[in-house]
Amino acid sequence: CTxxxxxxxxxxxxxxxxxxxxxxxxxxxxxxxxxTSFELTDEAxxxxxxxxxxxxxxxxxxxxxxxxxxxWEEAKSFPAHRVFKxxxxxxxLGVTKPPEYGGLGLDFSFSAAxxxxxxxxxxxxxxxxxxxxxxxxTPALTRFGSDxxxxxxxxxxxxxxxxxxxxVSEVGAGSDVAGxxxxxxxxxxxxxxxxxxGKMWTTSGAxxxxxxxxxxxxxxxxxxxxxxxxxxxxxxxxxxxRKIDKLGMHASDTVEVVLQDVRVPKTNIIGEEGKGFLYQxxxxxxxxxxxxxxxxxxxQRLIDQTVEYTRNRKAFGxxxxxxxxxxxxxxxxxxxxxxxxxxxxRCVGMYVNGKDxxxxxxxxxxxGGRLARELTDAVLQYWGGMG
Numbered sequence: 514c515t516x517x518x519x520x521x522x523x524x525x526x527x528x529x530x531x532x533x534x535x536x537x538x539x540x541x542x543x544x545x546x547x548x549t550s551f552e553l554t555d556e557a558x559x560x561x562x563x564x565x566x567x568x569x570x571x572x573x574x575x576x577x578x579x580x581x582x583x584x585w586e587e588a589k590s591f592p593a594h595r596v597f598k599x600x601x602x603x604x605x606l607g608v609t610k611p612p613e614y615g616g617l618g619l620d621f622s623f624s625a626a627x628x629x630x631x632x633x634x635x636x637x638x639x640x641x642x643x644x645x646x647x648x649x650x651t652p653a654l655t656r657f658g659s660d661x662x663x664x665x666x667x668x669x670x671x672x673x674x675x676x677x678x679x680x681v682s683e684v685g686a687g688s689d690v691a692g693x694x695x696x697x698x699x700x701x702x703x704x705x706x707x708x709x710x711g712k713m714w715t716t717s718g719a720x721x722x723x724x725x726x727x728x729x730x731x732x733x734x735x736x737x738x739x740x741x742x743x744x745x746x747x748x749x750x751x752x753x754x755r756k757i758d759k760l761g762m763h764a765s766d767t768v769e770v771v772l773q774d775v776r777v778p779k780t781n782i783i784g785e786e787g788k789g790f791l792y793q794x795x796x797x798x799x800x801x802x803x804x805x806x807x808x809x810x811x812x813q814r815l816i817d818q819t820v821e822y823t824r825n826r827k828a829f830g831x832x833x834x835x836x837x838x839x840x841x842x843x844x845x846x847x848x849x850x851x852x853x854x855x856x857x858x859r860c861v862g863m864y865v866n867g868k869d870x871x872x873x874x875x876x877x878x879x880x881g882g883r884l885a886r887e888l889t890d891a892v893l894q895y896w897g898g899m900g
Contacts, residue, residue, distance in 0.1 A: 558622050558862040566608075566623060567630040573603055574633050582636045585764040591639055593676045593720045597646060601673020606647050610655055614663050615671040621799065624648065625861045628803040632810025638765035640807050645716045646670060648803040650677040650725040653741050653792040657784030666723055666743045678721035680712035680744070680770065681793060687714075690727070690793060691735040695772060697728035697742055699779065706730070706742065706782075708750075708775040718768035719753055721746050727789050730782070739789035743781045750775035794871075801874040802864065805857045805881040812850055812888050816843060819892040822899070839895055846888050853880050 577599050585591035600606050601615075608624045610616025617623070628648070631640040654667050669675040686692040695710025708728060715724070723745050730740040744751070752771040759767060784792060820843060823833035833839055860873040893900045 558858055558865065559626060563623060563626040567626055569603065570605055570627060570630045571633050573599060573605075574630075578639060579633075579635050582634065582639070582764070586636055586638070587763075589758075589763045590719070590766050591642070591764040593642060593717055594673075596639070597643075597673035597676060599673070600643065601671060606643075606673055607671030608647070610651070610667065610671050614655075614668045620865050621802075622861055622865050624799070625802060625806050625857075628806035629809050632807050636762075636764055637807075637811070638762040641762060642717050642765045644800070644803050644807065645679055646677050649796065649800045650679045652799050653796045654725065654743065654783050656795070657741075657788075657792055658743075659780070662743055662781065662783065670723075675722035676717055676720050678715050678717045678724050678746075680715060680724040680726040682714050683711060684713050691739075691790060693727060693729065693739070695726070695728040697726075697730045697740065697777075700776065704779055705776050706779050708742070708744070708772045708777065710772050711754075712770040712772070714757065715768050715770050716765055718746075718770055719756060719766040724770070725783075727793055730786055730789070736790045737787055739793075740786050741783040741789040741792050742777065743783065744775070744777055748775050748777060798864070798871060798874050801878040802857065802860060802870075805853070805860075805874075805877040808881045808885050809850070809854055809857075812885065815888060815892050816847055816850070819843065819895055823895050826897075826899075833895055842891060846891060849884055850888070853877065853884055856880065 578596060581591075597606065604617050605627055607614070607616030608619050608627055609621055610618070612618045624647070628640075628644065631643060634640050651667055651670055654662060658667065666675075666677075670677050680695075681690060681693070683693050683695065685694065693710075695708065695712065697706040697708045699705070700707055708726070710728065712718075712724070712726070715721075718724075723743060726742045726744045727739055728742060729738050731738045750773045752773070754769045754771045757767045757769065783789070820834065823839055823843075826833045856873065857877045860870045860877055863873065864870045
């Protein structure tokens with residue numbers, strides 16, 4: 514019956530000693546529900562090419578990133594230019610970007626596969642910084658920027674020669690993007706923009722060479738008066754006022770940026786003037802999908818490590834894992850993770866096919882953020898003092 518099958522599925526996930534009733538064995542094997550280990554190519558949107566790309570990235574991570582994570586976390590910074598250059602040389606910073614600017618020219622499913630593999634990095638800070646470079650600061654420039662701007666800012670970002678950051682959030686405008694106060698007004702000659710204001714919680718800001726900046730370029734309705742601007746961070750008037758100390762993500766620097774009478778050419782506007790809010794909303798979609806993909810590997814790693822620990826840890830004459838409440842809770846968390854993965858893959862598949870996935874991408878990011886907190890807290894309880 515369904516109830517017996519469900520119970521057998523949950524138990525077998527985490528116990529090598531359980532014997533499945535013989536009459537269920539064939540059926541269970543046929544539908545493939547006993548294993549929590551899946552290959553990327555088991556999913557309809559992925560192919561052997563996606564798997565090859567991920568394998569290459571995993572080798573790079575194992576050689577050039579993971580051995581140094583603890584050191585960088587303690588130092589509260591990582592050498593972004595060095596790491597990004599390694600990634601750029603291998604093509605991982607421009608997976609979906611046009612070949613004429615150094616990208617691989619692949620569809621977004623490959624970017625999603627790369628984002629998921631970035632979860633192999635044993636901290637959250639560095640994948641976040643890589644995500645900013647590849648999927649947050651550059652999508653709008655890629656889609657709407659002039660050839661001149663792409664050659665000046667996009668091509669070196671893809672190559673890993675420069676570090677990019679995104680300037681959207683402000684002290685009084687985080688989720689309320691329309692409420693930003695930073696201005697970029699025309700100069701007296703009309704050839705330049707004079708920028709005043711500031712940006713908050715800027716990832717990679719201390720090391721960044723340029724910023725994709727959202728600013729108000731005119732008065733008027735808040736969804737139609739903004740523009741995205743390519744801002745070199747060494748421009749006079751750009752100041753890093755402070756580095757923000759965070760609860761986690763230590764290796765990734767996060768800063769507050771002050772902009773005072775910063776002058777840039779008006780030609781640094783990405784696409785059409787006044788459409789920055791729209792461009793940023795479109796840019797957010799890829800950011801949300803990549804942010805969701807980043808949690809799969811770390812959360813699966815937490816479940817697997819907890820299973821192993823509770824199997825070996827003995828208390829009151831039996832392993833912790835032999836307690837049904839532990840068994841069932843871990844199975845429930847695995848089910849939640851797989852449900853999130855399915856939602857994400859559906860979202861990616863629709864996006865590749867040209868669909869508007871704004872609601873689904875937002876739902877997946879919401880679920881991913883909540884599950885990251887819930888799962889981490891839940892498994893921590895089973896480690897006791899070792900946690």
